[in-house]
Amino acid sequence: MIDLSHLRGKTIAVLGLGKSGLASVKALINAGAIVWAWDDNPDGRGLLEPLGLAPINLAQCDWSEPDMLVISPGIPSTFPTPHPAAEKARRAGTPIICDVELLCTALPDVPSLAITGTNGKSTTTALTAHILDRAGIKTQAGGNLGYPALGFDPATVDDCLVLELSSYQLELLRDASFDASALLNITPDHLDRHGGMDGYIGAKRLIFARNKGPKWAIISVDDDICARMAEELAREGGRRVIEVSVHKPAPHGIYVDNGWLIDDLSGAQTRIMDLVTVSHMPGIHNWQNIAFAYALCRARGVDATRIIDGIMTFPGLAHRQERLGDVNGVTFVNDSKATNAEATAKALSAYRDIYWILGGKPKEGGIAGLDVFYPQIKKAYLIGAAADAFADSLGDDLPWQKCETLDLATKAAFADAKSAGLDNPVILLSPACASFDQFKSFEARGDAFRDLYTQLAKAAQEPA
Numbered sequence: 001m002i003d004l005s006h007l008r009g010k011t012i013a014v015l016g017l018g019k020s021g022l023a024s025v026k027a028l029i030n031a032g033a034i035v036w037a038w039d040d041n042p043d044g045r046g047l048l049e050p051l052g053l054a055p056i057n058l059a060q061c062d063w064s065e066p067d068m069l070v071i072s073p074g075i076p077s078t079f080p081t082p083h084p085a086a087e088k089a090r091r092a093g094t095p096i097i098c099d100v101e102l103l104c105t106a107l108p109d110v111p112s113l114a115i116t117g118t119n120g121k122s123t124t125t126a127l128t129a130h131i132l133d134r135a136g137i138k139t140q141a142g143g144n145l146g147y148p149a150l151g152f153d154p155a156t157v158d159d160c161l162v163l164e165l166s167s168y169q170l171e172l173l174r175d176a177s178f179d180a181s182a183l184l185n186i187t188p189d190h191l192d193r194h195g196g197m198d199g200y201i202g203a204k205r206l207i208f209a210r211n212k213g214p215k216w217a218i219i220s221v222d223d224d225i226c227a228r229m230a231e232e233l234a235r236e237g238g239r240r241v242i243e244v245s246v247h248k249p250a251p252h253g254i255y256v257d258n259g260w261l262i263d264d265l266s267g268a269q270t271r272i273m274d275l276v277t278v279s280h281m282p283g284i285h286n287w288q289n290i291a292f293a294y295a296l297c298r299a300r301g302v303d304a305t306r307i308i309d310g311i312m313t314f315p316g317l318a319h320r321q322e323r324l325g326d327v328n329g330v331t332f333v334n335d336s337k338a339t340n341a342e343a344t345a346k347a348l349s350a351y352r353d354i355y356w357i358l359g360g361k362p363k364e365g366g367i368a369g370l371d372v373f374y375p376q377i378k379k380a381y382l383i384g385a386a387a388d389a390f391a392d393s394l395g396d397d398l399p400w401q402k403c404e405t406l407d408l409a410t411k412a413a414f415a416d417a418k419s420a421g422l423d424n425p426v427i428l429l430s431p432a433c434a435s436f437d438q439f440k441s442f443e444a445r446g447d448a449f450r451d452l453y454t455q456l457a458k459a460a461q462e463p464a
Contacts, residue, residue, distance in 0.1 A: 002106050002150050004031035011036065011065050013094075015058050015085050016072025017044035023148035024070050024099045025051060036066060038085070058085035063092035073098050073144075073168035079195040098169050103149040103161070104176035112161040113296045116170060116207050117184025117220075119343045120289050121145075123281075124184060125164040126317050127293040131310025132160050135302045144169060160300055167194060167203035177210035180299035182218040182292050186225045187342045188365070201225055208233060216299040218242045218292060221250060242295055246287045254295045256287050261294060263304065273308050280316060280323070283350030319446035321347055324453045327460050330417045332453040335430035336446030341367050344432040348373035353425045355379055355413040357406065360433030360445070362386035367393055367432050374398050378425070379416055381409035385437040405438070406445065410452045 010033050014025050017039035028035045029051060036056040039045050045055040058069070069089040071077055077086040077096055089096055104112060115125050122145045129141035138159040140152045145164035155161060163178070167190055186204055194200040208217050217239045221227040234241045242265070243253035255262050261272040272294065275287050290311055297307050316322060317337075324332040333351070338344040340363050348354065348370060354377045358367070367390060380400040382390050387402050394400045403409035410427065417425040429449045439445040 001027055001030055001154075002103055002152055003154060004028060004033065004102060004106055004150075006031075006106070007067075008032035010034065010067045013037070013056075013058050013061075013066040013069045013085070013089070014071075015039075015069060015083065016075050017041075017047050018072055018074070020099050020148040020150070021070070021072045022047055023151040024102065025053070027102070027150040028070075029053075036061065059083070059088065063088045063094055066094055068095045068097060070099060070102065071096055071172065073166060073172060076193060077172070078193075079199070080192045095174060096172060097174055098172035099149040100143055100163060100165065100169050101173050101176050103152060104173075104178075107155055107161070109157050110155045110159055110161055111157070111300060112163060112178045113300065114163045114165050114178040114181045114207055115184070115292070115296070116165045116167070116182070116204055118187045118189050119340075119346065120184045120285060120292075121164050122337070123286070123317055123320055124182070124289045124292045124296075125162055127289060127311070127314050128296045129162040130314050131293060131297045131302065131307050132162065132300060134310040134313060135297070135306040137300065137302070162296075165207060167200060170206040171203050173206065173209075175210070178207075178215065180216035180218060180296055181207045182296055183207060183220065183226060183229070184288060184292055185220055185223055187223070189340060189342075191364070201229075205229060208239070216240050216242055216295075218244060218295045218299070220244050220288065220292075221253075222247050222288070242299075244288070244291050244295060246284050246291060254291045254298075256284075256291060259287075261287075261291060263294070263298070265298065270304075272304055273311070278311060280314070281311075282321070283346055285346035285349070286321075319442060321350065322446070322450075324450055325457060327414070327453070327457045328418050329424070330414060331424060331426045332449075333426055333428045333430075334446045334449050334453075335428060336435070336442045336449060338430040338432060339363065339434050339442055341365055341370055341432045344430040345370055345373065347428060347430040348376060351426045351428060352376050353378055353417075353420075353422045355381070355417045355425060355427045357381045357383065357403075357409045357413060357427065357429045357449075358431050358433065359383040359386040359390055360431045360435050360439075361437040362389060362433050366390065370432070371397060378420065378422075379413070381413050383409050383431075383438070384433065386433050406448055407452055410449065410456075414456055 014037040038058040132139040141162040143163040144166040219230045221243045243250040246256040263270045319336040322334040335347045435445040
């Protein structure tokens with residue numbers, strides 16, 4: 001558990017008792033802080049009793065007492081409407097932070113790598129941590145991905161923290177700084193939480209806010225927003241700005257040329273590896289993830305040979321183009337994490353002869369822009385609340401079938417793919433939607449798809 005003893009005797013309010021909030025409460029209790037905790041959900045508040053705490057309604061308490069508010073990033077503190085507790089804390093002049101701020105300020109001398117972006121940050125975070133582990137560096141990864149920040153173990157200057165940071169978390173940092181920060185891409189997302197696109201861009205830019213001195217600012221130049229930001233960072237000075245591209249040369253940066261990963265950090269344009277051979281990470285979007293992980297590990301001092309080993313042994317992440325296996329010559333790919341069209345485009349670009357399962361709770365923009373991939377898709381299977389709207393969007397451009405539920409869609413897609421006589425058809429769950437109409441999370445949706453695959457695989461093995 002992270003040592004927060006510098007907060008001993010301080011009154012710390014914690015709002016939201018999910019995974020990160022509960023870890024914060026435990027670490028603060030262990031540090032000897034006075035903890036005021038609250039969750040709007042009674043089940044969340046019930047988690048306090050075993051810890052010896054009674055809940056305190058932070059929307060009704062005296063805000064002259066708490067020294068800070070640690071808020072779960074999923075709870076709005078500004079847009080579209082701030083939580084009443086956050087609003088009262090702000091009016092009282094109480095700092096509002098998240099658990100990542102506490103982690104970084106508690107371990108200022110431990111090397112840290114921070115990663116953000118609209119898409120790809122989880123894969124890049126996990127890949128970076130895997131490479132560092134393989135290179136013999138004790139590494140802990142978390143933040144927005146999986147492990148809560150204050151659930152980390154104590155660390156030393158020989159170790160490394162790899163942190164995936166959402167735009168919500170970045171807005172809640174005050175003093176945290178990182179040895180290398182990476183921004184993969186920016187496309188519209190979470191606009192309601194940031195008051196529009198400018199607010200979202202501003203939140204992402206905060207990953208570089210305290211990245212000064214000899215530290216690295218690693219940034220894509222493949223989208224216009226990030227390219228402009230890279231120019232601004234270079235003009236400001238005080239950082240080593242490393243440009244990354246999968247489409248064009250990036251002088252003194254990291255880039256991809258005809259499928260080869262190129263290291264030009266020293267101006268030598270060194271060929272590192274043929275990315276086509278990384279068959280477990282297909283697609284240009286994964287080439288970008290690899291390029292960023294390479295740059296981050298170089299920032300931590302890992303040599304190219306060890307980085308290549310880490311890339312080639314990376315097992316991948318669940319629900320992110322997760323290849324489940326083959327049944328009767330049909331490949332099943334679980335991309336449940338693709339909750340918007342931009343993420344789904346990455347998966348559609350990586351395969352041919354696709355039987356595409358999509359739908360759920362729709363996001364703004366729907367599936368606009370995905371028509372360029374229709375020639376690669378044999379048929380679409382529509383589920384959830386978005387089914388009618390997606391059927392209208394597809395029209396006559398693509399064969400489609402309304403299936404209502406994931407199990408019906410999977411069985412229909414398998415029957416069609418199995419009978420099509422194609423060499424390598426792919427059943428791709430890449431919903432381009434949130435999961436909350438039928439599942440509690442994208443993980444639950446992906447797990448259900450995996451279970452369906454397992455059932456079909458088992459049935460295929462049974463004697464006729």
